[in-house]
Amino acid sequence: MAHIVVLGAGxxxxxxxxxxxxxxxxxxxxxxxxxKDTFHFTPSNPWVAVNWxxxxxxxxxxxxxxxxxxxxxxxxxxxxVRPEANQIALENGETLTYDYLVIATGPELxxxxxxxxxxxxxxxxxxxxxxxxxxxxGVWDNFVENPAPIVVGAVQGASCFGPAxxxxxxxxxDLRKRKIRDQVPxxxxxxxxxxxxxxxxxxxxxxxxxESELRNRHIKWITSARVTKVEDGVMHVEExxxxxxxxxxxxxxxxxxxxxxxxxxxxxVRGVEGLVNPRGFVLIDEHQRNPAHANIFxxxxxxxxxxxxxxxxxxxxxxxxxxxxxxxxxxxxxxxDELDGKEARHVATWNAVCLAxxxxxxxxxxxxxxxxxxxxxWSAEGGWVHLGKIAFEKYFLGKIRSGQAEPFYERALFExxxxxxxxxxx
Ligand SMILES: Cc1cc2nc3c(=O)[nH]c(=O)nc-3n(C[C@H](O)[C@H](O)[C@H](O)COP(=O)(O)OP(=O)(O)OC[C@H]3O[C@@H](n4cnc5c(N)ncnc54)[C@H](O)[C@@H]3O)c2cc1C
Numbered sequence: 001m002a003h004i005v006v007l008g009a010g011x012x013x014x015x016x017x018x019x020x021x022x023x024x025x026x027x028x029x030x031x032x033x034x035x036k037d038t039f040h041f042t043p044s045n046p047w048v049a050v051n052w053x054x055x056x057x058x059x060x061x062x063x064x065x066x067x068x069x070x071x072x073x074x075x076x077x078x079x080x081v082r083p084e085a086n087q088i089a090l091e092n093g094e095t096l097t098y099d100y101l102v103i104a105t106g107p108e109l110x111x112x113x114x115x116x117x118x119x120x121x122x123x124x125x126x127x128x129x130x131x132x133x134x135x136x137x138g139v140w141d142n143f144v145e146n147p148a149p150i151v152v153g154a155v156q157g158a159s160c161f162g163p164a165x166x167x168x169x170x171x172x173x174d175l176r177k178r179k180i181r182d183q184v185p186x187x188x189x190x191x192x193x194x195x196x197x198x199x200x201x202x203x204x205x206x207x208x209x210x211e212s213e214l215r216n217r218h219i220k221w222i223t224s225a226r227v228t229k230v231e232d233g234v235m236h237v238e239e240x241x242x243x244x245x246x247x248x249x250x251x252x253x254x255x256x257x258x259x260x261x262x263x264x265x266x267x268x269v270r271g272v273e274g275l276v277n278p279r280g281f282v283l284i285d286e287h288q289r290n291p292a293h294a295n296i297f298x299x300x301x302x303x304x305x306x307x308x309x310x311x312x313x314x315x316x317x318x319x320x321x322x323x324x325x326x327x328x329x330x331x332x333x334x335x336x337d338e339l340d341g342k343e344a345r346h347v348a349t350w351n352a353v354c355l356a357x358x359x360x361x362x363x364x365x366x367x368x369x370x371x372x373x374x375x376x377x378w379s380a381e382g383g384w385v386h387l388g389k390i391a392f393e394k395y396f397l398g399k400i401r402s403g404q405a406e407p408f409y410e411r412a413l414f415e416x417x418x419x420x421x422x423x424x425x426x
Pocket of ligand 1: 033127129266299300301320324353
């Protein structure tokens with residue numbers, strides 16, 4: 001009996017454990033290790049930050065759900081991954097030994113790379129974690145009593161731009177509903193070379209759609225922006241030319257700010273020889289497997305993907321939910337094949353399929369493959385996107401609560417769309 005350990009219980013780790021259980025049956029032991037005892041649906045964090053959701057509504061208790069599926073759950077942070085010994089050291093002093101390890105820890109948020117950035121000791125809010133969003137909701141309650149300028153966006157090296165746009169539009173919608181929008185100048189600050197780039201060199205006409213959305217909502221923007229420091233109520237920004245010289249400096253006053261940070265790998269894997277790149281992202285081959293340690297797989301935001309291009313201000317590539325689902329499917333099937341004595345052959349299709357909610361509308365896009373030129377390069381907007389995102393939230397949380405791996409109709413749809421490029425079993 002092999003022991004498969006999944007490290008992390010987010011959008012990658014939980015489906016990974018459930019999918020592995022389905023692929024492997026009850027013949028093998030599966031353990032999930034997470035520093036949190038709940039799953040939370042990250043895409044809903046912006047709604048929590050404006051009190052459209054309570055944090056508890058988007059959380060799922062992991063231990064009882066995993067118990068029903070015969071999956072062991074260890075609630076402890078990993079402090080060190082030791083590939084040579086096939087072991088993980090835990091914060092509680094224990095050590096876990098694995099035959100296969102799937103790293104699904106998401107990112108560490110690199111707020112400390114910019115002075116004054118972030119919610120702990122800094123001056124900006126965060127929606128990256130449900131606990132941050134929960135804290136931000138109290139700050140928002142105070143802010144709407146004392147309206148002032150808002151600065152929202154994503155800093156240099158960030159890779160997750162969709163949520164920055166979503167949050168800007170959601171704040172704007174909330175202010176309009178409260179009839180205080182006229183008292184709040186808003187600026188969108190982003191490291192992207194142009195609005196709608198999204199780390200993907202745009203998808204369909206995201207440039208046009210998002211520029212028009214920002215213009216319609218009277219949100220000014222600064223692109224190719226490098227945040228140099230944040231002080232209490234002032235953001236210092238350099239607008240950078242293509243050749244790297246500074247075009248203009250800005251001192252932006254704010255009463256409320258949320259800036260997406262750059263990501264890096266978590267400390268438990270950073271610096272482990274052969275396992276990670278210099279920023280601590282896990283190196284993988286086309287089968288989601290680490291080239292140096294063949295029994296380690298990785299899925300989700302913690303995997304290393306090179307940036308699309310070199311820009312004067314660094315811009316990363318996003319790793320979105322559909323892409324993560326496809327990584328999970330490939331990893332689960334490859335582990336099963338290896339346990340059956342076959343070669344790993346399943347490959348994730350790195351497509352971006354996204355619903356970006358704007359509170360009362362939104363933009364949807366499909367990029368297949370993620371890196372251009374593409375076979376499908378489509379974007380559209382409308383009120384249906386907001387409703388679609390609410391429906392998806394309910395569907396996904398229901399799936400996790402009942403411990404369901406990907407149901408047959410979702411799998412059939414994804415295979416039809418080419419989201420899972422799964423080779424037939426031989
Ligand atoms: C605000 C926001 C909104 C987003 N919205 C969308 C969207 O609408 N659509 C979309 O497709 N994508 C979206 N994304 C992108 C992506 O889908 C999410 O970031 C997703 O949560 C990534 O899943 P993950 O499993 O890789 O990481 P996470 O969800 O971050 O999960 C990582 C897990 O590892 C655990 N962990 C971390 N360190 C340790 C440790 N040392 N020991 C044990 N456990 C550990 C964490 O507690 C967590 O359980 C969004 C991202 C953000 C930040």
